[in-house]
Amino acid sequence: MTHSPTEIRALLAAGGVEPSRALGQNFLADANVIRKIVRLAGVRSGDRVVEIGAGLGSLTLGLAEAGAVVTAIEIDRRLVPILRSVVEPVGATVVQADVMEMDWPAQLGEGTWSLVANLPYNIATPVVLDLLATVPAIDRMLVMVQLEVGERLAATPGTKAYGIPSVRRAWWADAEVVGKVSPGVFIPPPRVESALVAIRRHEPAGDDAQRRAVFSLVEAGFGQRRKMLRRSLAEMVTPEAFAIAGIRPEARAEELVIADWLRLAAEANP
C-alpha cells in the first residue's frame, strides 16, 4: 500500500515538485523499511500517532494500514494537496504547519500519542529534544534521523558519541538505535546513513530547577569535553563541592551519568 519509487517520481512530476534539500526532502520508497518502522514503533490498531514531515505520505500509509489514527504534519504547501489526496482516503488527518511553531496542546488535546517520523534531518535533534521537554502527551517515539545524530541521542556515558543531546534526552527518556537504513531506499538518496531510534519516556530525572542547574553544568562540561571537570567547571564547582558530590575532579564530562550531574548540580554555585 506504500509508494514504490515509480509512484514517488510520478507524484512529484504530477505536482511539478522538485525535492527541497533545505526542507530535508528525502522520500521513503521501500515498503520493507516502512513495515520495519511501523513494527519497531509497536503501533497497534487504534493507537494515536503523530507524524512530522509526512511528505508524500509513504509512511503515513504504512501507519494507517497498521490501524493507527494518524495526524500527519507537513510544512511544504506544494506537497500538502498531494499528501491529502494520498492519506485522507485512509482516514489520516493532514495539518499544514511548521513543526517548530506548533501549538501542541491545541493539536493533541487529552491523552497520549506516539511520534513516528522520518524527520527532516536538519531539525531532527531540536525536534526530539523540544518535544521531550515540552510535550508530555507524546510518550514514545520511533524516529529516523541521520546515523550520527541517532548515535548521539542514544549514547551512554563513556562513549565518544555521549554529549549534550545524550544527557538532555536521558533526563526525559530511554533511547536506543534499533536499526540502520542505507541511502538507497530514499528518493532522492541522502548523502548519509540513517538510524532508527526508539525513545520511551520515563519519569524526569528531577524537577525544573534541578534540570536547569544540571543542563548549565552539562553545557559547560561538554563545552570543553577534553578538559577535566575541575577545569571546565572551575567557576561553578569548588573542590569541596566535588568532594561532597563524590565526583573525581579529574573526571571528564563524558564519564558522568545523570545521577552524578544531579549530585554535582546540588553542590554547584548557581
Ligand code: SAM
Ligand atoms: N515522511 C516522508 C517519507 O518518509 O517519505 C517524508 C520525510 S522527509 C525526510 C521530511 C519531510 O519533512 C519533508 O516532507 C519536509 O517537507 C518536511 N518538513 C521539513 N521541515 C519541516 C517543518 N519545520 N515542519 C513540518 N514539516 C517539515
